[in-house]
Amino acid sequence: MLIIAGIVLTSFILTADHHNYWGAFDDSSQYLSTPVLTIDQQLAKKLAIIFPINKNTDMQFYRNTWLREYLYPVCDWREPGCKIVCNKESTYHTLDEKTFCFSKEMKNFSDKEFFIKLDDDAFVDRDYVFELMRKHSGSKKPVYISDHTRFNDPANKDSLHEVLYGNGKFYMFNYNLVKCLDTDFKYEHRPRNEDAVFGGMVRSGCGEKNVEFVQENDDKIWHKEYKNKNKHIDLAYIKNH
Template sequence: MAPIILSRPRILVLLIALGIIATSLVVTSDHHNYWGVFDGAEPLDIPPPPERPPHMKNEDEILLEKLAIIFPVNNNTDMQFYRNTWMGDFLHPVCDWDEPGCKIVCNETSTYQTLDKKTFCFSRALKGQEDYKQMEFFIKLDDDSLVDKEYVLHLMRNNTGSNKPVYISDHTRLRDKGNPDTLDQVLYGNGKFYMFNHVLVDCLNTDFTYHGSRNEDLVFGGMVNSGCGGEKNVLFIQEDDNYIWHKEYKNKNKYIDLAFIKNH
């Protein structure tokens, strides 16, 4: 067989082709880290992904961390509805018996006639449970009511840091001849919504006594009057019902019955 004789141009073409093939192998092996199968291979110097900056809480988020919405519930309460509103993260359901999601448990079956006992139950929890001592504001809300988020933030901004007990609601009075020294003509808030600060919680008289079964909201007013000094010392603020909805919500293309099943 005759020897293969390559001319100089052919040799140059062959060398160029071999160089291209070798370069491709090196690049491919770097990309796929083929060299890593050998002992002592240097790891690829791949920089870590950039760290995402931590979420900076705004003023509203910081305020709302200090809010607890006290929410007495019963078998008809639609928790799914309320958890899907802005209030969902701040709800503290008050339950008769311990169930998933309950924050305050009274261990007693309540009826419409015994809701005053449920009010004592959550009031004692607010005074005694450690996690509530970090809160600045509380809202007691009925399960057939809604309140506007921006309105609540407005109230919090205006009253944060107050050294006086703050009690926000649609206040009224009631004659109570059966309890002339404790409940008669006491100023108290409407139960659909009342809001108060931690200073008021600290002075609530949860050992307050009276005769007979009474409206639970009147009884809360009695605890305020007895423990906090009533109208002499408490800052009573009238609520704005343009931002609170009771039993129904109507706005633009929405009309929602908030009390479709009556509790009493």
């Protein structure tokens, strides 16, 4: 009997994999091999950094920072790496037109929840950005994060005068704000500060009373120069304008 039992047990073991006898039990290894995304990783998939560039922009620098995976360069003409192309030569005096260009394109990015408009002579702390994303993710309201101020423009009294807008070095906002932007916003006297024009699109399309304006933490954002501990970097060595 022992001999017969041994033969049966040996046969069972040898054929178990073939017949998947063990399938009745959970194979935990398949779960171990599938990485679980952290909250930050999930949020990261929903971030786009809108990055207007020109011939002096050092893309090598930014592509070697944490910003790399999220950069959406805004270019005048199509070239490698460009995510948004305006097909028009831009200058310092036509940056308001470039702002209309990327604002219209952002409406197509419904897979993103957060956007940052960042100047090419600015830098922002990664942990701070993800802190803001965690705090405002899922908000039902349009969210607009920056250092806001009122624009003084009596010549455009009915459109841009007294509009509340964010500092151009950095402003962050959610897709709810993008959806209500008035990208057909009109003003008579041009050119005008491009960031004030973005604020005009917000006021005209979203209504300031409907927007959650959030004050940025300037200690986490660097403009024109980066200074921290043993680092001092000129972010605007070649002046763009």
